[in-house]
Each structure stands twice: as structure tokens, then as C-alpha cells.
Amino acid sequence: VMQRTFSIIKPDAVKRNLIGKIVQRFEDNDLRVIAAKMVRLSTEQAEAFYAEHKGRDFYEPLIAYMVSAPIVVQVLEGEDAIAKNRQIIGVTDPAKAEPNTIRADYALSVRENSVHGSDSEESAAREIAFFFADDEICCRD
Numbered sequence: 001v002m003q004r005t006f007s008i009i010k011p012d013a014v015k016r017n018l019i020g021k022i023v024q025r026f027e028d029n030d031l032r033v034i035a036a037k038m039v040r041l042s043t044e045q046a047e048a049f050y051a052e053h054k055g056r057d058f059y060e061p062l063i064a065y066m067v068s069a070p071i072v073v074q075v076l077e078g079e080d081a082i083a084k085n086r087q088i089i090g091v092t093d094p095a096k097a098e099p100n101t102i103r104a105d106y107a108l109s110v111r112e113n114s115v116h117g118s119d120s121e122e123s124a125a126r127e128i129a130f131f132f133a134d135d136e137i138c139c140r141d
């Protein structure tokens with residue numbers, strides 16, 4: 001089924017000049033970039049985006065990290081895009097991520113894990129709407 005998912009290239013990856021290498025992984029796996037922009041999150045935006053994690057021990061340092069440098073937010077489209085993107089990314093902790101995943105190859109730690117990908121259709125819809133207006137997502141024929 002054709003789906004859209006939401007992706008973040010996180011501060012650690014942007015700082016290390018890995019944007020192109022990461023987008024290449026998506027394109028090599030038949031995910032299409034249908035919206036993209038670079039943003040520097042405010043603390044308020046980061047807190048709102050990660051509201052579900054408020055109160056967890058990793059929440060405060062996560063917010064500080066997410067505002068520490070620009071990020072690249074994208075909408076990716078493709079067959080089973082949500083599951084496919086998560087496969088390409090690997091699990092949260094890079095030490096446990098499958099070989100050849102983005103996190104296994106590039107992530108620095110469980111926090112500085114280079115990328116984010118939506119984990120469900122509901123979060124994909126919420127996360128896309130958080131960053132993109134409908135007219136910023138490109139139509140293709």
C-alpha cells in the first residue's frame with residue numbers, strides 16, 4: 001500500500017555533513033522525497049513534538065540535543081513507507097541496530113541517533129502536519 005511517512009535528519013547527522021548520504025539510502029530503497037526543509041527547532045517546538053516523552057529520564061537532554069543544530073524534515077512516499085523507513089533506519093539504539101542500517105552506520109548514541117522515522121500511520125499523519133502545510137507537499141503525476 002502506498003504510504004507517506006515523516007523523517008528527521010537529526011542535529012548530529014546534519015553537523016557531520018551526512019544529509020546526502022542519508023537521503024541516498026531512502027532513494028536507493030524506493031522512497032521518494034515529496035517534501036523537505038531545513039529548520040532550527042525552538043525549545044517550544046521540540047517540547048511539543050516530543051510531548052509523548054515528557055517525564056521520561058531522557059526527555060530534557062533530548063530537547064537540548066534537538067535544538068542544538070538545524071534538522072532536515074522530510075515527507076517520504078512509497079510502498080509500505082512507514083515500515084520500510086524503519087527498516088532502513090534500524091532500531092533506536094545504534095549498538096543494537098541491524099548491519100547496514102543508517103543508525104548502525106552513522107548514529108553516535110541512543111540519543112544522537114541521526115534520524116527519526118514515524119512508527120505508525122497515526123504518528124506519521126501527526127508528525128507531517130506538525131511541520132508541513134498541505135501545499136508544501138508536492139503532488140506528482
Ligand code: CMP
Nearest residue numbers: 053058062092110111112113115116117
Ligand atoms: P526517536 O525514537 O526518533 O524519538 C525519541 C528519541 O528520544 C529517540 O529517537 C532518541 O533520540 C531519544 N531516546 C529514546 N530513548 C532514549 C534513551 N533511552 N536514552 C537517550 N535518548 C533516548
